[in-house]
Amino acid sequence: xSAEPILKVADLEKEIVLHILDDKQVAPLRGxxxxxxxxxxxxxxxxxxxxxxSLLKCLHRTYVADGGRAEFRTEDxxxxxxxxxxxRTVLDLRRNELYYASQFLKAPxxxxxxxxxxxxxxxxxxxxxEARARSSETLARLNIDEELQSSYPALFxxxxxQRINVARALVDPPRLLLLDEPTSALDSENRxxxxxLLLEARKxxxxxxxxxxxxxxxxxxxxxxxVLEDGRVSQYGTPDDIDLPDYIDAAVAEFA
Amino acid sequence: MVAEQTQVPEPSAxxxxxxxxxxxxxxxxxPGQRIVACEDVSFDVYPGEVLGIVGESGSGKxxxxxxxxxxxxxxxxxxxxxxxxxxxxxxxDADRRERRELRTHQMAMVYQNPRMGLNLMVTAGGNIAxxxxxxxxxRVDEIRDKASDYLSRTEVPVDRMDDFPAFFSGGMQQRVQxxxxxxxxxxxxxxxxxxxxxxxxxxxxxxxxxxxxQRIYGxxxxxxxxxxxxxxxxxDRTLVMKDGHVVESGLTDQxxxxxxxxxxxxxxxxxxx
Amino acid sequence: xxxATTDRPSSSVRGxxxxxxxxxxxxxxxxxxxxxxREIRRATLKAVAIPGHQVxxxxxxxxxxxxxxxxxxxxxxxxxxxxxxxxxxxxGDDASVNAVNLRRLVAQMTGAEETLDTAEATLIxxxxxxxxxxxxxxxxxxxxxPIPEPLRFIERSVAVARGMHAEQDYSRMWLALYEDIVxxxxxxxxxxYPVMVNSRFIMAPSPIPRWDIPKLNQADTLFLFxxxxxxxxxxxxxxxxxxxxxxxxxxxxxEEFDGLACEVSGAxxxxxxxxPGENGTSRWTASDTNYADKVAAGIEVNKQW
Numbered sequence: 020x021s022a023e024p025i026l027k028v029a030d031l032e033k034e035i036v037l038h039i040l041d042d043k044q045v046a047p048l049r050g051x052x053x054x055x056x057x058x059x060x061x062x063x064x065x066x067x068x069x070x071x072x073s074l075l076k077c078l079h080r081t082y083v084a085d086g087g088r089a090e091f092r093t094e095d096x097x098x099x100x101x102x103x104x105x106x107r108t109v110l111d112l113r114r115n116e117l118y119y120a121s122q123f124l125k126a127p128x129x130x131x132x133x134x135x136x137x138x139x140x141x142x143x144x145x146x147x148x149e150a151r152a153r154s155s156e157t158l159a160r161l162n163i164d165e166e167l168q169s170s171y172p173a174l175f176x177x178x179x180x181q182r183i184n185v186a187r188a189l190v191d192p193p194r195l196l197l198l199d200e201p202t203s204a205l206d207s208e209n210r211x212x213x214x215x216l217l218l219e220a221r222k223x224x225x226x227x228x229x230x231x232x233x234x235x236x237x238x239x240x241x242x243x244x245x246v247l248e249d250g251r252v253s254q255y256g257t258p259d260d261i262d263l264p265d266y267i268d269a270a271v272a273e274f275a
Numbered sequence: 276m277v278a279e280q281t282q283v284p285e286p287s288a289x290x291x292x293x294x295x296x297x298x299x300x301x302x303x304x305x306p307g308q309r310i311v312a313c314e315d316v317s318f319d320v321y322p323g324e325v326l327g328i329v330g331e332s333g334s335g336k337x338x339x340x341x342x343x344x345x346x347x348x349x350x351x352x353x354x355x356x357x358x359x360x361x362x363x364x365x366x367x368d369a370d371r372r373e374r375r376e377l378r379t380h381q382m383a384m385v386y387q388n389p390r391m392g393l394n395l396m397v398t399a400g401g402n403i404a405x406x407x408x409x410x411x412x413x414r415v416d417e418i419r420d421k422a423s424d425y426l427s428r429t430e431v432p433v434d435r436m437d438d439f440p441a442f443f444s445g446g447m448q449q450r451v452q453x454x455x456x457x458x459x460x461x462x463x464x465x466x467x468x469x470x471x472x473x474x475x476x477x478x479x480x481x482x483x484x485x486x487x488x489q490r491i492y493g494x495x496x497x498x499x500x501x502x503x504x505x506x507x508x509x510x511d512r513t514l515v516m517k518d519g520h521v522v523e524s525g526l527t528d529q530x531x532x533x534x535x536x537x538x539x540x541x542x543x544x545x546x547x548x
Numbered sequence: 549x550x551x552a553t554t555d556r557p558s559s560s561v562r563g564x565x566x567x568x569x570x571x572x573x574x575x576x577x578x579x580x581x582x583x584x585x586r587e588i589r590r591a592t593l594k595a596v597a598i599p600g601h602q603v604x605x606x607x608x609x610x611x612x613x614x615x616x617x618x619x620x621x622x623x624x625x626x627x628x629x630x631x632x633x634x635x636x637x638x639x640g641d642d643a644s645v646n647a648v649n650l651r652r653l654v655a656q657m658t659g660a661e662e663t664l665d666t667a668e669a670t671l672i673x674x675x676x677x678x679x680x681x682x683x684x685x686x687x688x689x690x691x692x693x694p695i696p697e698p699l700r701f702i703e704r705s706v707a708v709a710r711g712m713h714a715e716q717d718y719s720r721m722w723l724a725l726y727e728d729i730v731x732x733x734x735x736x737x738x739x740x741y742p743v744m745v746n747s748r749f750i751m752a753p754s755p756i757p758r759w760d761i762p763k764l765n766q767a768d769t770l771f772l773f774x775x776x777x778x779x780x781x782x783x784x785x786x787x788x789x790x791x792x793x794x795x796x797x798x799x800x801x802x803e804e805f806d807g808l809a810c811e812v813s814g815a816x817x818x819x820x821x822x823x824p825g826e827n828g829t830s831r832w833t834a835s836d837t838n839y840a841d842k843v844a845a846g847i848e849v850n851k852q853w
Binding site: 035037038039076080081082083106107109110127128129130138141142 | 321324479483486490508511512525526528529532533535536537540541544
């Protein structure tokens with residue numbers, strides 16, 4: 020792939036020290052390195068507890084990394100280290116270029132679904148009417164009808180909440196999208212809809228790092244797959260290079 | 276003559292801080308007693324952002340706000356507001372007149388107790404008018420238009436404008452207080468435990484209101500709360516205070532999901548578990 | 549006031565006069581001793597230098613009760629010379645008991661001439677009116693002031709009120725006017741309508757009617773205000789801006805006497821007061837009695853303040 024690199028992760032380390040549990044240490048990441056190009060999709064697989072979510076959270080700065088670098092090329096062409104750059108820059112990138120879609124929707128209470136999505140656009144300077152129209156369109160493509168759109172997501176099923184979350188991620192695809200099992204509660208039809216939107220975003224140049232327990236998804240989407248085991252990269256290659264069922268079945272079993 | 280800029284500051288990483296607080300210290304001293312309310316507190320607030328300060332009672336978080344609004348005098352330290360002397364002179368060095376200007380034009384405070392922020396002997400509209408009058412508004416019709424505007428923004432029925440807030444419910448009083456704080460478009464709004472005294476159902480409405488106002492008007496604010504839920508909902512970045520000191524600061528989601536300090540871990544786990 | 553008799557101790561003006569057979573040689577000129585007069589004059593000079601600012605002074609015990617014009621009287625006595633012609637009016641009336649007593653006291657203590665004619669007087673002491681006839685730059689008008697602090701009604705603490713003046717922090721005053729309009733549809737202050745002096749201090753003009761407020765602005769005459777009980781002197785020097793507090797859309801208005809005329813002079817463009825007439829009717833006359841008398845006598849009076 021000749022696309023420009025957008026992210027260079029080197030020796031990423033993360034320890035979690037739980038003072039309240041007698042300083043018990045957990046070490047989810049022990050030096051993770053990889054590169055990512057514009058429009059590239061990197062799938063992350065590995066057993067539960069391998070540090071998959073921690074990796075995404077460190078890149079999103081929801082977690083504080085303890086070592087390494089994650090150089091991100093911004094829209095302006097500057098390279099910034101996501102792990103160490105100042106909080107203001109992180110907030111700015113999160114607003115405009117970087118989005119983390121988790122498994123569970125964290126929507127503010129008492130806000131209609133359409134506005135949960137639209138707020139992302141208005142924060143980027145889109146007028147509210149246009150933001151709502153675009154949000155509504157994306158939600159519709161994810162099978163969220165008008166009635167649901169005007170309801171509060173807190174009352175939704177897990178699958179509906181996940182689709183709101185995906186809509187937030189994809190209504191205006193960012194330059195780097197971090198996907199943390201965003202389809203775990205979806206049926207096959209809705210997964211197909213999500214896949215369609217993800218493919219469009221990838222085509223438009225969005226780089227993605229995704230944790231999926233769905234072989235179909237990975238085979239359709241992933242340019243590369245990274246296998247994380249005990250906080251280390253054990254394998255890296257194309258989906259064909261790696262025996263995916265080995266990792267995914269185990270994970271699904273644990274998840275269930 | 277009275278031009279109001281409804282500016283929604285476009286938050287940007289490159290912009291200068293709107294407020295810089297350095298080594299803010301407040302010590303209450305009396306014979307045989309020395310109480311450190313807060314010590315060496317430093318932070319920046321950027322245009323359009325909401326900074327949260329969280330901590331238990333007695334952590335000194337409210338003292339920080341009181342010092343900034345100059346309800347109490349800081350013992351030492353400095354605070355620079357961008358619009359005050361180009362941010363070159365500390366607002367703690369302001370003379371009385373400058374302080375009043377700071378309190379009526381550049382800054383506003385919403386207190387936990389509406390009685391602190393409202394004049395209950397004056398109508399709801401009059402409470403808002405007070406800040407406009409301080410800014411030399413001299414047309415009653417314009418003042419009343421503006422007051423209705425602020426009251427409707429804060430979802431206070433406009434037909435109650437000429438009633439006394441003494442007869443309002445706690446939630447409604449808090450809305451009037453917020454409306455008053457927004458009058459004159461202050462650069463910086465300080466919010467001190469604004470939902471603590473309210474019923475849970477009313478709290479939600481007030482929080483939604485503040486969130487909406489923040490989103491629509493790009494308010495820059497420092498919000499103090501012992502309630503992590505309030506901080507989670509409103510703050511971009513958060514300081515954690517304990518015993519008068521800042522023990523941790525960071526992005527709000529990081530503070531909640533990956534707290535570094537022992538105290539913060541305890542605080543977060545008390546809520547989530 | 550009950551009339552004093554000769555055997556009563558000298559606790560009243562009349563008592564003094566009777567006891568001494570009209571001889572005041574044992575007293576200082578103008579009753580006050582020289583140091584007192586100097587102190588009052590110093591306060592007066594300061595007041596003139598800072599228009600509208602209330603200057604404290606050591607108000608003396610006077611031979612009239614506090615509240616009966618001791619502040620104005622001390623100002624008058626500190627300024628009057630034997631060549632002066634003194635007029636005293638009480639709500640415009642030269643003939644009220646209090647006006648007559650004060651005028652006599654000043655005259656007898658100084659040898660100054662008494663007059664009822666506004667144009668002739670060099671010093672006029674007044675309670676609650678400004679004469680209709682325009683005053684000149686060689687005249688001084690001295691107001692008796694009951695409450696010198698215009699912020700008294702919104703701030704009880706003298707210290708806080710003084711701080712508000714110092715910082716020109718008048719938003720609460722404006723707020724009180726706003727609330728007045730909300731409740732009553734207008735600014736209800738009648739007598740003593742607050743004014744802004746020289747774009748700096750809000751001042752209580754003493755309880756003069758609104759009718760007189762415009763006369764304070766850019767006058768040729770020096771206006772001095774004395775509050776004896778409250779121990780304050782303040783001033784509006786000649787040619788000073790004095791504006792009533794008003795909103796652009798609720799403009800200050802003077803009293804209107806539609807269709808009424810003074811029964812003495814026939815004048816319609818004067819401040820009228822009502823008194824009971826015969827058979828339960830009302831009688832309207834100019835409150836400025838000297839003005840009414842002059843107009844009635846066919847004398848031309850300039851009232852273009």
